[in-house]
């Protein structure tokens with residue numbers, strides 16, 4: 001069954017044929033919709049085309065597809081049972097591992113998706129403070145529930161009424177946002193760096209991170225880090241740990257279990273009591289297979305220094321792309337941590353150059369994205385990056401020929 005045939009069939013039985021962030025209609029024209037398999041840092045689409053994969057399934061795959069240690073742990077648990085009348089011992093082991101790994105974590109609660117975790121973190125903050133308002137950065141993505149989805153379709157204004165926006169990295173703007181809802185701030189929710197789609201990424205200013213911590217303390221509000229996208233790719237201890245800024249609550253998901261479905265909220269002792277009061281649950285939240293996969297993933301990242309491997313591969317990719325862009329006469333901006341990279345072309349406001357280049361990359365066996373950040377995995381070797389750079393070089397040449 002080809003991609004075209006599957007799209008045709010899907011259009012009859014799935015709204016729009018596909019929806020949400022993996023809808024290939026939103027990317028450049030040549031992007032495949034359907035995939036057959038993945039192995040290491042490679043994926044194959046249903047038409048049999050092979051790609052070196054720099055999206056890693058939009059973040060979850062951090063050790064490479066079908067990593068043996070993770071697959072073995074998942075299979076061992078699956079043989080015992082996955083969805084039982086209560087969690088397996090693995091839930092306690094995984095919570096202990098998170099508490100041992102993440103300095104700001106005294107406890108952990110589990111769910112399935114990043115949206116579950118950000119929503120649950122805000123529930124804990126509201127239960128703790130008895131307040132309603134949440135300060136969030138303008139344009140930040142925290143999930144797809146009505147309170148946070150970027151599209152208003154199907155939601156009511158009421159569902160977003162408790163959000164007050166500030167400008168990322170502006171302490172002044174954060175303080176003004178807080179002042180408008182004086183006395184009613186339950187939480188400040190913030191991503192560890194600015195990784196909004198369609199624009200260059202921006203690392204956090206350490207003074208902003210420290211200022212957000214101090215403001216939350218002054219207000220008696222919770223500082224929530226949304227580490228769903230960056231978690232386990234920047235620092236295993238939490239993405240603001242290098243700045244010595246510790247949150248009250250952290251939302252985790254994506255890379256936590258190398259592709260198995262799981263999310264978590266971790267929090268401090270002070271919030272343990274309020275967390276206990278929530279009614280927050282789901283039929284599949286305590287499934288043991290994903291927990292076994294999470295434990296194996298985090299231990300493997302720790303034991304093999306997986307983040308350092310991603311940093312080496314990401315740095316090599318960034319250098320190579322810089323040299324190639326220059327040699328083809330393009331000025332590019334490469335932003336974000338090297339483990340969660342992105343490239344934009346200078347002066348390409350409508351992203352048409354990025355669209356052309358990413359399409360050309362696909363034709364040369366490199367899967368990356370025109371308007372969303374990419375993800376490195378610990379499976380990207382120096383040889384893989386070198387091979388990918390052969391493809392990107394041809395793509396730059398073709399893009400130069402196209403734009404003149």
Ligand code: PMP
Pocket residue numbers: 112113114115116118141142143144191226227228229230253254
């Ligand atoms: N927060 C951030 C920062 C994210 O990047 C995402 C997913 N892109 C989410 C929350 C929501 O996660 P999920 O799609 O798993 O619900």
